[in-house]
Amino acid sequence: MAALQQYRGYLRRVCQRRPALDAQEPLEDRRLAPTTGSLRIPCRTKTLRPVCARHGADPGRGSRLARFVKIQIVTPSPRGSRGGNRVTALRWASQWRSLGHKPRVREKIDGESCDVLVALHARKSSAAITASRRDAPSRPIILVLTGTDIYEDLGSSKEVLRSLDLADRIVVLQDAALDELPKALRAKTAVIWQSARAPKGNVQLDKQHFAVLVIAHLRPIKDPLLAARAARRLPASSTVRVQLVGRAMDPDLGDEARQEEACNPRFVWLGPKRYAETQALLQASRVLVLSSYNEGGPAVISEAVAAGVPILSTRMPASLALLGEAYTGFFECGDEAALAALMERSETEPEFLASLHEQTISRRELVSPETERMSLRRLLAHRKP
Incomplete structure (x- = not known):
């Protein structure tokens, strides 16, 4: 709890010192003009074109040429990391490779x-973006904003503001993030939802327990132990079993998770898992809990939607944008009692669980790999996704 209290205090301080960005003087840079033209990314031929003819340009102008774009994706997440930035980078690389x-x-x-x-x-x-603009002034820069960029650093970090200024194109991972950006930057910003594939095969559900899954690295902003604490409030007849998948990025939260596991028979901390193992756990779960205070564009929502697993989520902007404001599985951040009530309804009211399932799968087209691939193709052409 100490780490969580410290984080809440930090958020209050950030909100108090965050300047009104739209009230600042506009940045004097031609790249802030509305992006009605192309990015002018050269294909690997003698001509400069916004995107390969083979992949979306006028088929009457060289569509038989095998043209391609060399793309360098920079992410702070190291090789082998299971962090969201690395996962997004690798998936986008695969999508562009397929194009x-x-x-x-x-x-x-x-x-x-x-x-x-x-x-x-x-x-x-920021250093990579600055170096790219210095060493290759005409090379286009596409900046993908994370939750930390949008909800914590946007009003207080000079590095973030400089990166936003230098970027030719900005990408956010859900619509609500647009509201956080200065109006001058929205014209060059695209929204691309995280995609996920529907898992193959069937997984046997746990017949002894009502399996509740939390997929989150242990950081204060994720509030990863909220579901475990909420499970304590359930009646003795409940068979809810909360499983937490994630690495202890905060040592204090790691200690709290071990203590919670020792005294809470309804909670198991599984630690970090490989992607395939996590997907199998998701398929075998009755509901997924997303308890974060804020996120930029949680891929776990896309994974649950693709798998058809109902979601219980905090009422944060990203979830409202991805699931829709009318979704009935929301609760307020940090509200153990409200989450416990939703967990109990999910376990004891089949109609409520079925309704959550229907609402969840209704978003599948939005998170399909095909939709993301089309958006990424258009991104290189600098067309609105």
Whole structure:
């Protein structure tokens, strides 16, 4: 609890010192003009084109040429990490590769030539963005904003503001994030939802327990033990079993998780798991709990939607944007009692659980890989997704 209280205090201080960004003087930079034109990303031929003819340009102008774009994706998450930034970078690389382009994922600018830089995390990738603009002034920069960028650093970090200024194109992962940006930047911002594939095969549900899954690395902003504490409030007849998948990025929260597991028979901390193992756990669960105070664009929602697993989520902007304001599985941040009530309804009221399931799967088209691939193709052409 100490780590959570410290984080709440930190959020209050950030909100108090955060300036009114829209009230600031506009940045004197031509890149802030509305993006009605193209990014002018060169394909690997002798002509400069916004995107390969093979992948969306006029089929009457060289559609038979095998053109491609060399893309360098920079993410602060190291190789082997299961963090959200790394997962997004690798998935986008796969999508662009399927379109015939040549992406590579690195932690920093590697010096090898590329036609466009895609940087995840405005603050942590600030050095890469600055170096790219200095060393290759005409090379387009696409900046992907994270939850930390949007909801914590936007009003207080000079690195974030500089990255936003230098970027030719900005990407956010859900619609509500647009409201956080200065109006001058929205014209060059695109929304691309995180995609997920429907899992293959059937997994046997746990018949002894009502399985509740939390997928979150242990950080204060995730409030990862809320579901475990809420489970304590359930009646003795409940068979709810909360499983937490994630690494202890905060040592204090790791200690709290071990203490909670020792005294709470309804809670198990499984630690970090590989993607396939996590997906199997998700398929075998009756509901997924997302208890974060804020996130930029939680991929776990897309995963649950694709798997058809109902979601119980905090009423944070990202979840409201991804699930819709009318979704009936919301609760307020940090509200153990409200989450416990939703968990009990999910377990004891089949109609309520079925309703959550229907609302969840209704969002599948929005998180499909095909939808994301089309958005990424248009992103290179600088067209509105």
